[in-house]
Amino acid sequence: xxxxxxxxxxxxxxxQLATRTKIFSSSATAYGAPPNAQANxxxxxxxxxxxxxxGAAVRMAVMFGLAIGARIAPRSxxxxxxxxxxxxxxxxxxxxxxxxIVAGGHVDIxxxxxxxxxxxxxxxxxxxxxxxxxxxxxxxxxxxDLNRAGTPLIEIVSEPQLRSAxxxxxxxxxxxxxxxxxxxxxxxxxxxxxxxxxxxxxxxAGAQEFGTRAEIKNINSFRFVEKAINFEVxxxxxxxxxxxxxxxxxxxxxxxxxxxxxxxxxxxxxxxxYFPDPDLLPVVLDDAFISGVAAQLPExxxxxxxxxxxxxxxxxxxxxxxxxxAELADYYEAVVRELGGSAKLAANxxxxxxxxxxxxxxxxxxxxxVSAASLAALLRRIGxxxxxxxxxxxxxxxxxxxRQEADEIIAARGLRQITDDGPIEQAIEAVMAANPxxxxxxxxxxxxxxxxxxxxxxxxxxxxxxxxxxxxxLKRKLGG
Amino acid sequence: MHSxxxxxLSLGLQQGRxxxxxxxxxxxxxxxxxxxxxxxxxxxxxxxxxAAAAAADARLAQGGAPALTGVPIAHKDIFCASGSxxxxxxxMLANFVSPYDATVVERLRAAGAVxxxxxxxxxxxxxxxxxTSYFGPVRNPWDPGRVPGGSSGGSAAAVAARxxxxxxxxxxxxSIRQPAALCGVTGIKPxxxxxxxxxxxxxxxxxxxxxxxxxxxxxxxxxxxxMAGFDERDSTSxxxxxxxxxxxxxxxxxxxxxxxxxxxxxxxxxxxIDAALRVALEVLRGQxxxxxxxxxxxxxxxxxxxxxxxxxxxxxNLARFDxxxxxxxxxQPRDLRDLYERSRGEGFGAEVxxxxxxGTYVLSAGYYDAYYLKAQRVRQLIAEDxxxxxxxxxxxxxxxxxxxxFGLGDKTSDPVTMYLNDIYTIxxxxxxLPAMSIPCGFVGGLPVGLQIIGAHFAEQRLLNxxxxxxxxxxxxxxxxxxxx
Numbered sequence: 001x002x003x004x005x006x007x008x009x010x011x012x013x014x015x016q017l018a019t020r021t022k023i024f025s026s027s028a029t030a031y032g033a034p035p036n037a038q039a040n041x042x043x044x045x046x047x048x049x050x051x052x053x054x055g056a057a058v059r060m061a062v063m064f065g066l067a068i069g070a071r072i073a074p075r076s077x078x079x080x081x082x083x084x085x086x087x088x089x090x091x092x093x094x095x096x097x098x099x100x101i102v103a104g105g106h107v108d109i110x111x112x113x114x115x116x117x118x119x120x121x122x123x124x125x126x127x128x129x130x131x132x133x134x135x136x137x138x139x140x141x142x143x144x145d146l147n148r149a150g151t152p153l154i155e156i157v158s159e160p161q162l163r164s165a166x167x168x169x170x171x172x173x174x175x176x177x178x179x180x181x182x183x184x185x186x187x188x189x190x191x192x193x194x195x196x197x198x199x200x201x202x203x204x205a206g207a208q209e210f211g212t213r214a215e216i217k218n219i220n221s222f223r224f225v226e227k228a229i230n231f232e233v234x235x236x237x238x239x240x241x242x243x244x245x246x247x248x249x250x251x252x253x254x255x256x257x258x259x260x261x262x263x264x265x266x267x268x269x270x271x272x273x274y275f276p277d278p279d280l281l282p283v284v285l286d287d288a289f290i291s292g293v294a295a296q297l298p299e300x301x302x303x304x305x306x307x308x309x310x311x312x313x314x315x316x317x318x319x320x321x322x323x324x325x326a327e328l329a330d331y332y333e334a335v336v337r338e339l340g341g342s343a344k345l346a347a348n349x350x351x352x353x354x355x356x357x358x359x360x361x362x363x364x365x366x367x368x369x370v371s372a373a374s375l376a377a378l379l380r381r382i383g384x385x386x387x388x389x390x391x392x393x394x395x396x397x398x399x400x401x402x403r404q405e406a407d408e409i410i411a412a413r414g415l416r417q418i419t420d421d422g423p424i425e426q427a428i429e430a431v432m433a434a435n436p437x438x439x440x441x442x443x444x445x446x447x448x449x450x451x452x453x454x455x456x457x458x459x460x461x462x463x464x465x466x467x468x469x470x471x472x473x474l475k476r477k478l479g480g
Numbered sequence: 481m482h483s484x485x486x487x488x489l490s491l492g493l494q495q496g497r498x499x500x501x502x503x504x505x506x507x508x509x510x511x512x513x514x515x516x517x518x519x520x521x522x523x524x525x526x527x528x529x530x531a532a533a534a535a536a537d538a539r540l541a542q543g544g545a546p547a548l549t550g551v552p553i554a555h556k557d558i559f560c561a562s563g564s565x566x567x568x569x570x571x572m573l574a575n576f577v578s579p580y581d582a583t584v585v586e587r588l589r590a591a592g593a594v595x596x597x598x599x600x601x602x603x604x605x606x607x608x609x610x611x612t613s614y615f616g617p618v619r620n621p622w623d624p625g626r627v628p629g630g631s632s633g634g635s636a637a638a639v640a641a642r643x644x645x646x647x648x649x650x651x652x653x654x655s656i657r658q659p660a661a662l663c664g665v666t667g668i669k670p671x672x673x674x675x676x677x678x679x680x681x682x683x684x685x686x687x688x689x690x691x692x693x694x695x696x697x698x699x700x701x702x703x704x705x706x707m708a709g710f711d712e713r714d715s716t717s718x719x720x721x722x723x724x725x726x727x728x729x730x731x732x733x734x735x736x737x738x739x740x741x742x743x744x745x746x747x748x749x750x751x752x753i754d755a756a757l758r759v760a761l762e763v764l765r766g767q768x769x770x771x772x773x774x775x776x777x778x779x780x781x782x783x784x785x786x787x788x789x790x791x792x793x794x795x796x797n798l799a800r801f802d803x804x805x806x807x808x809x810x811x812q813p814r815d816l817r818d819l820y821e822r823s824r825g826e827g828f829g830a831e832v833x834x835x836x837x838x839g840t841y842v843l844s845a846g847y848y849d850a851y852y853l854k855a856q857r858v859r860q861l862i863a864e865d866x867x868x869x870x871x872x873x874x875x876x877x878x879x880x881x882x883x884x885x886f887g888l889g890d891k892t893s894d895p896v897t898m899y900l901n902d903i904y905t906i907x908x909x910x911x912x913l914p915a916m917s918i919p920c921g922f923v924g925g926l927p928v929g930l931q932i933i934g935a936h937f938a939e940q941r942l943l944n945x946x947x948x949x950x951x952x953x954x955x956x957x958x959x960x961x962x963x964x
Binding site (some may be wrong): 046092 | 559566576578579580677678679680681682685686713714716792795796799804805807816820840843845848
């Protein structure tokens with residue numbers, strides 16, 4: 001039955017802009033300060049105070065717009081979104097409504113089968129964040145922390161073109177990569193710097209009209225996005241197939257119970273009474289400003305992946321993996337530069353062993369325990385036959401755990417590869433002597449046993465034999 | 481000394497003929513004596529005033545002090561002043577002590593002025609009679625049975641009664657000019673953006689503008705010069721040099737093209753006021769001005785337009801008064817909703833509530849286009865009418881108010897009648913234009929105001945016309961009998 005339904009998803013991503021100060025005040029935006037230590041009179045909404053727009057936030061929004069090929073509005077307008085809530089000090093949020101700073105644009109995502117889909121972005125607008133209500137450790141009262149109030153956000157609204165939870169995650173990850181490339185958002189999801197609302201509906205496969213949607217608010221991890229959407233889709237299918245109907249409402253995802261539940265229905269929704277904020281002038285951007293920002297855009301993920309494919313002759317997959325973040329790409333390029341080539345070897349290591357260790361320890365590439373120069377030094381030892389690729393894996397683990405250089409470990413553990421014929425021949429002879437039956441079988445035509453002998457000799461030599469020499473000598477000896 | 485102008489006091493202080501301390505003490509006594517009858521002040525700040533006066537005297541003794549050093553003034557209680565109670569005429573802020581200075585307050589202090597107190601006003605500047613103040617109505621010094629006008633009724637009454645030579649005020653729909661007219665004093669509302677709104681508690685942000693109430697145009701020029709100018713804390717303040725307003729005062733009026741606002745002289749204008757205005761116009765003509773009638777066809781739409789735009793903005797601006805961070809909070813709130821409803825219900829008076837409700841309504845889904853958006857379009861048409869007029873004339877002249885001061889309680893039962901009192905003043909706010917009201921006669925012993933409206937940033941020209949008129953007349957020098 002499930003195949004009869006098509007899922008329709010649109011995401012509203014909130015990315016906190018990495019400005020030093022707030023969007024309309026001079027308070028700092030750093031995370032983790034004691035409650036209200038970063039809330040000045042403007043953030044507190046004191047009588048008589050006025051907002052003053054932070055130009056850095058405007059510039060960042062323009063960067064994002066240019067990066068997704070959107071139109072930058074020559075004139076955009078801040079509007080007030082009016083509603084009462086204790087952590088909304090002015091009783092309204094300053095946002096953009098009818099005239100957002102960024103309109104149109106698109107984000108390309110790569111699906112699991114390697115195909116690409118282009119997801120249209122409706123708009124992206126600037127707005128201020130609200131504060132936080134605190135309940136923990138405050139029995140019977142609600143605390144208000146306004147440190148976050150006035151933090152600049154860009155809200156990125158996609159068209160309802162995503163067709164599965166996985167696509168939604170791929171899109172969100174791509175936007176995450178993009179904002180980090182642009183250095184306009186730190187991307188920290190635990191701290192709420194990057195989060196999304198998901199609009200989810202289903203319709204009979206092939207239908208033109210959209211079904212009634214539910215909006216799942218404030219999801220702050222890729223994993224939760226996938227789980228929340230999958231739960232919601234299943235819920236809606238079950239509802240419709242049991243003769244019920246989906247009501248338009250706002251829902252919350254509860255990660256502990258892995259379910260969404262109703263927060264408020266459409267009828268209970270606020271009438272936000274948007275109108276242009278008379279305290280702020282329209283944001284007017286001329287072509288010179290916009291082209292100035294365009295000229296300073298960094299290389300973007302898609303461009304970089306394209307360049308990696310051609311410059312380093314990598315597969316599309318490798319190129320994608322290595323450009324997932326600008327820092328990872330920089331690391332990879334530093335390794336290749338140090339090595340003076342061996343781009344494919346470097347790609348295997350950066351995308352393979354290194355990525356696995358980073359993942360195991362939950363580290364970002366910038367916190368890698370093995371530097372690009374050190375990794376290059378290790379790979380150089382594979383290239384010059386000092387060690388085998390297999391030994392290199394052990395050396396890498398030691399480098400990671402003990403923070404030592406490859407050469408130190410190779411020397412200390414005596415891992416240098418043996419290429420002289422003498423010791424290899426000695427080991428071969430010893431193995432042949434110890435395994436007369438296998439030797440007889442091999443000589444009797446059981447070619448497959450060659451591998452057995454390779455393994456035994458390697459084992460006897462603690463893996464240090466040069467694989468090439470070993471093969472050649474073993475063939476000769478076994479042949480009698 | 482209480483009848484001396486700012487210009488005279490400035491000179492006397494600089495020459496050492498009297499001290500700032502003497503002046504402040506004398507006027508504080510006068511204020512205290514007048515307070516029971518007029519109720520012009522919400523806070524009389526004797527201690528800080530005497531300290532500021534002593535500091536001014538020290539500065540004067542050093543020589544080279546700025547012109548306003550030691551000059552006593554009062555601030556409308558809408559301006560936040562650090563350490564000073566700033567109530568905005570409301571129970572909501574009855575105990576609110578501002579932690580910071582408004583730009584206007586900061587600049588006048590830097591210019592040396594000594595603040596004697598905070599003047600009474602309509603609650604949150606919403607009113608035309610000063611009867612909506614939580615601190616009780618202000619009485620008109622010319623007749624205690626009548627209103628002083630509003631919302632800057634306290635500032636106008638204080639200046640008229642010679643309690644201070646000048647006071648700050650604000651004007652959203654006529655709140656400087658209408659009380660100036662009804663109290664027989666001089667008031668100027670500058671171009672929108674000329675004076676910073678930072679620290680001035682917002683009523684309708686796109687219309688609010690700070691200005692001055694004084695007895696003479698020259699004094700208004702002195703104070704405005706100190707207040708005006710770009711402020712990076714107010715995005716709507718304009719980065720444009722402030723001229724020396726006093727320097728342009730004497731310019732002859734020969735060749736001045738005066739437009740008579742046809743729509744203002746038509747319906748509803750008291751014939752006696754019309755007559756007083758005609759006499760005043762002859763004075764200008766006598767100085768070489770030419771008069772011509774000018775029609776602004778959309779101007780009669782000002783009142784309905786204003787009563788959509790201003791409440792819309794106020795409904796949002798006043799949302800911050802929620803009992804959470806400052807201002808009035810109800811006793812023992814049961815829950816969040818109760819906290820909001822009772823804090824706001826108790827903290828705001830009837831007129832403020834009326835406007836919040838009107839504003840909420842006109843911004844609501846389904847009504848926005850019909851009210852708010854349409855009002856903004858009409859506002860644009862009115863502004864265009866003015867622009868066309870200023871292609872032909874230098875200044876526009878008409879009455880400030882349709883009648884002289886009315887009796888206390890006369891119009892409180894019908895808000896629309898009250899709103900119509902602003903019929904002549906609202907246009908300048910909608911178009912962001914500078915406008916003045918100056919005394920030009922009396923009807924039945926009560927002052928009449930003449931309104932002069934100029935093109936954007938034409939303050940200097942307005943002050944010049946007013947000053948030349950005041951050189952030829954003495955209406956502005958007349959004082960109510962009880963306060964001479």
